[in-house]
Amino acid sequence: MAAKTIISRPVYGTLSPQPGKHHLFIADAEGALAITDMAGKAPAGFFDGAEIVFVPGREGKHVAALEALQPVQLHVAPSFASLLPRLKQTLTNAHMGLRLYLAGTEGLIGQAMQAALEAGIDHTSMQTEHRGSLARRMQCVHCKGITENVTTQPALCAHCGLLLLVRDHYSRRLAAFQGVCINAEDRSEIPPMEEAFP
């Protein structure tokens, strides 16, 4: 689990079954294991009211394990972007009582949370569990471009090319960490790039 450093740094918990009749899970890669682990604690019939949206990622594993839970629906998507329109639709039509569970990489949790916040769910009402890569979604504070899957410190902005310090300062609204130019005074100063978010 990621360490808490400053107040905006998200902290994640462990999924636990909530009361209610409708449950929506959104997960990627190893996030599937957070769901299967939670299933052990869920009351009988819990998945009769559950829908799972899953992005298997590169390794393509865990689909069968989720199928075995027999949710009402299992929707497998190639990427978060591809599932977003459908997610928005689901949230627009949903009612109070829908419980949201987000599991997997920070990028997925952050972006799914962003869509849910827009739909009116408070972030404290969502269950989250971080699993898998620590790669960050980063917004360059200079050009505002978003760079996905940042694993190094510092990191290059994929848009304007500045060398950025990836801060712990996180924006829920943007679902991204802030990246600030690390060598603004003297561009020739190039600190070593280290693998910081594997």
Add this chain to the structure above:
Amino acid sequence: MSTGTTKLDVVVSDVVPVNELVTRFHFRRRDGELLPTFSGGAHVVVEMRDGDRTRLNPYSLMGSPLDTREYTISVRRDDVGRGGSLFMHRQVEPGLDMVISYPVNLFSLDLRARKHLMLAGGIGITPFMAQTAQLAGAGGNFELHYTCRTASLGTYADVLQQRYGNRVRLYHDDREERIDLERLLSSQPLGTHLYVCGPAGMINWVRDRAAALGWPPETVHFEHFAAPQPGAPFDVTLAVSGKTIRVGSQQSLLEAIEAAGVDPPYLCRGGVCGQCETNVISCDGKFIHNDHWLSEEDHRSGCKIMPCVSRFEGKSLVLER
């Protein structure tokens, strides 16, 4: 002086009977200035000086928060209570000087909500009078479901329907009209917050159903001032101030502590805010807990008591006060 209990010197500017049980009281500042701003759901504690006895009862402000020239409260007459409401009904007249506390809000709207779903029972309508006025002024989205015993006891039902039309739904007990709570709670859009004020049974019912239907606890707001219950007199030792006092049968423990010249903290005097929480040093007997603040565990442990509403029966009680 206790936290949040700064006083306001007011004069009763009007007394208006609303129906056979409820009377409305209007207060203005004696110095003619505007009263402090408040938000919908706030209450004030009214000091009632009745001979040598002073009662302090909380009442929700029911006027529009947009108008601070006067505060209004509505008091339901309770013929078997400890006499606070009877004092208000019988002895308070226009022109009387009174003292009230600054407003405190323990039942505020969560303005991040997309929609506010309000459930009122009986005199529990009063905080919603202020909240609906506040929301209507800001174009807020709300719906009010109001249960009353009979149409004539539906305090302000007419005013509310006139102001807000079909955003107000009435249910009359004598006509066997009941809220279809299951359906109501299952059909609300995401981002709805729920507010309940009314008798304890109604609040518990709504909270239970909402929890079972998957409403996150942070979206469910409720207010229930417990009135201090009369009971058998008992003796208490206040260890810090070195006093031994007797709590009369019509007096609350908090009132008895105050009468002994000790100034303990309080805010709501209705067992909801937590301010008056007091440690028990030793006891021989049983507690009669009436608050909504302490956990069940705290209640069982016998280590804490909320003197504004709870009592004691037994041989001895020593408090850290």
